[in-house]
Amino acid sequence: MAKVKTSFFCQSCGAQYAKWQGQCNACKQWNTIVEEVIQKPDKNDWKSPSTALKKSSVPLRINEIDSAKETRLNTFDGEFDRVLGGGIVPGSVTLLGGEPGIGKSTLLLQISLQLPYKTLYVSGEESQKQIKMRAERIKPNSKNCFVLTETKTQNIFKQIESLEPDVVIIDSIQTLHSDYIESSSGSISQIKECTTELIKFAKETATPVVLIGHITKDGNIAGPKILEHMVDTVLQFEGDRNHVFRILRAHKNRFGSTNELGIYEMQGSGLREVTNPSEILISKKDEELSGNAIAATLEGARPLMIEVQALVSTAVYGTPQRSATGFNAKRLNMLLAVLEKRAGFRLGTKDVFLNITGGISVDDPAIDLAVVASILSSNEDVALPKDVCFAAEVGLSGEVRPVQRVEQRILEAEKLGFSTIYISKYNKISNKQSTIKIRLLSKIEDLALNIS
Ligand code: TYD
Ligand code: MG
Numbered sequence: 001m002a003k004v005k006t007s008f009f010c011q012s013c014g015a016q017y018a019k020w021q022g023q024c025n026a027c028k029q030w031n032t033i034v035e036e037v038i039q040k041p042d043k044n045d046w047k048s049p050s051t052a053l054k055k056s057s058v059p060l061r062i063n064e065i066d067s068a069k070e071t072r073l074n075t076f077d078g079e080f081d082r083v084l085g086g087g088i089v090p091g092s093v094t095l096l097g098g099e100p101g102i103g104k105s106t107l108l109l110q111i112s113l114q115l116p117y118k119t120l121y122v123s124g125e126e127s128q129k130q131i132k133m134r135a136e137r138i139k140p141n142s143k144n145c146f147v148l149t150e151t152k153t154q155n156i157f158k159q160i161e162s163l164e165p166d167v168v169i170i171d172s173i174q175t176l177h178s179d180y181i182e183s184s185s186g187s188i189s190q191i192k193e194c195t196t197e198l199i200k201f202a203k204e205t206a207t208p209v210v211l212i213g214h215i216t217k218d219g220n221i222a223g224p225k226i227l228e229h230m231v232d233t234v235l236q237f238e239g240d241r242n243h244v245f246r247i248l249r250a251h252k253n254r255f256g257s258t259n260e261l262g263i264y265e266m267q268g269s270g271l272r273e274v275t276n277p278s279e280i281l282i283s284k285k286d287e288e289l290s291g292n293a294i295a296a297t298l299e300g301a302r303p304l305m306i307e308v309q310a311l312v313s314t315a316v317y318g319t320p321q322r323s324a325t326g327f328n329a330k331r332l333n334m335l336l337a338v339l340e341k342r343a344g345f346r347l348g349t350k351d352v353f354l355n356i357t358g359g360i361s362v363d364d365p366a367i368d369l370a371v372v373a374s375i376l377s378s379n380e381d382v383a384l385p386k387d388v389c390f391a392a393e394v395g396l397s398g399e400v401r402p403v404q405r406v407e408q409r410i411l412e413a414e415k416l417g418f419s420t421i422y423i424s425k426y427n428k429i430s431n432k433q434s435t436i437k438i439r440l441l442s443k444i445e446d447l448a449l450n451i452s
Helices: 052-056 078-084 104-114 128-138 153-163 188-205 226-230 277-281 329-342 365-380 406-415 444-451
Strands: 005-010 033-039 093-098 119-123 145-149 167-171 209-214 233-238 245-253 261-267 270-273 292-299 302-314 322-325 350-356 388-391 420-424 437-441
Touching: 033 188, 078 233, 078 245, 078 261, 093 104, 093 188, 093 226, 104 119, 104 128, 104 145, 104 167, 104 209, 104 270, 119 128, 119 153, 128 145, 145 153, 153 188, 167 188, 188 209, 188 226, 277 302, 292 365, 292 406, 302 365, 302 406, 322 329, 329 350, 329 365, 329 444, 350 365, 365 388, 365 444, 388 406, 406 420, 437 444
Parallel strands: 093 209, 093 233, 119 145, 119 167, 167 209, 292 388, 322 350, 388 420, 420 437
Antiparallel strands: 005 033, 233 245, 245 261, 261 270, 292 302, 302 350
């Protein structure tokens, strides 16, 4: 078979070389030279009778373009649909990344099993038997899900041509290899080539393709960064493997917002959708304990009540320890410095440990006030009432700053039975008819007075 013509390019400056070398002569970067295809033989390429692409290559006036809403395939998984922006768009290519063992294969197999369309689940990682065993734990009877264990893209396309599935799932892109490239599976040029072929297939046949991608130890999807540019949607499946909750986020979405969030609970029989996360994230306890505070946060469009736990104790060693789980450690240090300066707390001699329960991590700044409240509560050893929650950012001068969409947070707090919510004085609230008591704060000193 005719091999493709390849050349070596520096990924940093674009210089071209005839063969591989460790350092780029032009920009002096190390390990940036990668083999790339410059010409592919035409035959054996993915071909389709569809002329959809040819039609769209004529320039059209923007108001002549058919604006009919994309029809989307419902996946019958509320969380997955929401993160995608309302279902899978035909012809779209979605990349799902996540740590090993987090549940990527489980999630996509579960979706394949419940789809009413013909689905092809291609696995390069597990045998058909292994997949069957997993499927039996999730949903034993599914007539629409076909399983193929294959890693060569040309063979996959051959099977696709005869099966004509409505959805194709690839587990994982790093295990695929194409005949057009000589390098081994998982190498940058292989990943790029296989993705290109799959994207071409998806666009020409309007079949949605979902790819599973491994991630590197620093949390990026393995392979070239360009992979994330090529696909339409990049989803990340995250969570703490020791906890049962898993969070699905969109990092890039050409068909919807990236603000939405899906929450799942890993169970013995697969992943369960968590439709009301706040109820689970807040531990149900009868006694009030010091160091616990509830934050009314927002993840995307969704309000989420989160429990923050702090433990402040006298430092045993010279340098006090600070540790934060699920919260930015630098931000914790900043808040401690603010407390020290503005509220007169001598935290310099105390160890401070902070934990966001449920093993999730939040970057909503509205959690600040709950963090401060939990630290103060633990420091004073005074428990906060159970039915109180917080939603405000804390600034460097100790001011309690307003947060976005405070009404939604208040509404969620009210719905879950909280009696009081602390927010910033500067937050404008239009709807004041709520039954929940709204306490307005302007500086953290005010909060300190309320707690001690
Ligand atoms: P997996 O989906 O293989 O993770 P990934 O593809 O991201 O590497 O499996 C994740 C883990 O989930 C595995 O260690 C076992 C666990 N699991 C359950 O707890 N319940 C289940 O029903 C299944 C199928 C898996
Ligand atoms: Mg897997």
